[in-house]
Amino acid sequence: MSYQQMSREELLGLKGKLNEKYEEIKAKGLSLDMSRGKPSVAQLDIAMGMMDVLDGHSDMRSENGVDTRNYGSLDGIPEAKKLMADMMEVPEENVIVYGNSSLSVMYDAVARAMTQGVMGSTPWCKLDKVKFLCPVPGYDRHFAITEYFGIEMINIPMTQTGPDMDLVEKFVSEDKAVKGIWCVPKYSNPQGISYSDETVKRFARLKPAAEDFRIYWDNAYGIHHLYDEDQDYLIEILDECKKAGNPDLVYKFSSTSKISFAGAGIAAFAASEGNLIDAKKQLTLQTIGYDKINQLRHVKFFKDLDGMIEHMKKHAEIMRPKFEAVLTTLDRELGKLEIGSWYRPKGGYFISFDALEGCAKEIVTKCKEAGVTLTKAGAAFPYGKDPLDSNIRIAPSYPTLEELKQATDLFVLCVKLVSIDKVLEKK
């Protein structure tokens, strides 16, 4: 029976029982973390072979003869460009390989636009107003970058097929101050939604009022599936933009942070020739080159995209039971109560839970008080403000399966307790 259908007395009785249970768990003194999309130790262990592919006697030259130990090769060694290009489903010539963080590449793209403009446009710091569209819920670190640069953020609701494209098209075509949109197009952070073919096609056919508008396409989970068969496929955006006569419309970002090592992967940027020339003008001043030894290490370990995909199956074997444990508990405990909703992602790193309006902060606080840390409520929204105070991001990757089960049990209990109060308020 849903909480709405229960009487005041039934709800108060239930609350009493659940509170007892909550105090019991609290007494255990748990200390569990479901706050960030961090790989677990088991996931890091499967890449330890990467520490063996180079030793003191290795040939340290790339396939074109460049000594990876020395300066140079600003845009990456050829074999690393090929690996990242294949992973990102784009031609090699459209790729620059960066350091260990795709977040830095995104930061640089925005920072560059601030002081230099985009392919010859007015630097954004010279404009009165710059705006970004932010599909919500979304990735907090994207929003933090735009906030840092004083860029006004506009919430765009996510749908089951991606951002609300009617709204996106309206803002992009009508407002010259709108310079970008943050996208996690596949297994989105935090909902795990993949953009439909229609959504991608509409993105590629945007007619921006601003010449320096770009789609910031953070393909963070491109090959991060949970299942061997049941996977999402996306239309490749760079190619689609080209077909639509908009070759310069998109910046595509990716990295191996959640493939090899979270702290020591390699990142890449893919874009049109014009955009790459623009990026390299900055890059050539910024560094003499990124760590090419780590690029070589990645290629020697994975060999090629097939090797990477095989490796991702090992990640899936670790991640799948965790996602299923959370989802099974949510289904069983909350399935019929009408106090929350969630998606069933086929990949990525998160489960997104929408509580009754006005409950998210309290649920997160209640979990924290009993020893389980969740991502801060509101974090998935610009300025950390969830207008409905409803969304909670669950990151199942880092705890062990056993810890995760404990944490999820506590989570559903807290959802129930906070929701009962909310329902009671209205009775």
Add this chain to the structure above:
Amino acid sequence: MSYQQMSREELLGLKGKLNEKYEEIKAKGLSLDMSRGKPSVAQLDIAMGMMDVLDGHSDMRSENGVDTRNYGSLDGIPEAKKLMADMMEVPEENVIVYGNSSLSVMYDAVARAMTQGVMGSTPWCKLDKVKFLCPVPGYDRHFAITEYFGIEMINIPMTQTGPDMDLVEKFVSEDKAVKGIWCVPKYSNPQGISYSDETVKRFARLKPAAEDFRIYWDNAYGIHHLYDEDQDYLIEILDECKKAGNPDLVYKFSSTSKISFAGAGIAAFAASEGNLIDAKKQLTLQTIGYDKINQLRHVKFFKDLDGMIEHMKKHAEIMRPKFEAVLTTLDRELGKLEIGSWYRPKGGYFISFDALEGCAKEIVTKCKEAGVTLTKAGAAFPYGKDPLDSNIRIAPSYPTLEELKQATDLFVLCVKLVSIDKVLEKK
């Protein structure tokens, strides 16, 4: 006899003979590169042990238990902070460890000031005019960064004890638009000059008109000596600024690029607490952390500063004969001709040659035509413009000793030929 003292006929006769020799060398089809401060293969080989310190079974945790493979530790693992702090002669708490490039750290410092200001000051992009002082000759990549951001550069002549401090003090104290000065204080690029105690003390006691003025102290060659005994010592600037009541005045940069691997070292930034807070506001948005595995690798290989200093002796053994070969040839061939002057550096990566006025470009071109690439004439000056067209940077590190001797023989020959024409013009 100096060329000035020779008669027109004597000079023409000599020119004929030298030209024959030049054509002979040109016919050999040399292809040698003395253009960049790149370590040689032999120098990279001595650090190959670094590829053996971690393997597939290593404990990948830092001394405080952080898994170096995962996200986190924004400012570096403690043991890497200690190593870099010792190398930079500053307390650990004043250090942030970055990625593989100190140039990126400097770029970020300027880029941050452009859009955010410095510790609360007005962002430079909002100001009509921003200026930097540039001791000349200096490092081309420093000047390229300030040029990229549209910062006006003012030449400050170098003396034997560092930049002309009367001029520095005048500009810094009188002009609010002067926001920084680029310094390579030890074994300077390209002259190999180390700042005297008085120079460092005057730097620490600057009274800037602008609250957001900083000294950009690029300690690139802090332990890069050529000799065991005959070494330069510098007063430590961070400490000196603190003593002078100017704790926030300086940003100090360094890296292991020319200690471990040029493309895969670790970089660090040292500054006051206030400056570090400022830098971390940017850093926390820019990345989730730099490559901590490479930090761990460095600590495991060098152990501590003593290990690093021992390692630098091996570099010196490779570099010293090269410097001496160039200097011996310069002395022998040009010592009495009064057509050029140079310093005898005790460390660093370069020898700086000052030709007769108006000769540098032509000498570099003449060398290039016979197969020896030198750094572009004028590169050591803002906007690539040497007002006297006199300075040439010689980078002896990359070629083998044998190649270097050939290249230097050609160089002195070209200096003679171009100088004869110059002297003849005035006869």
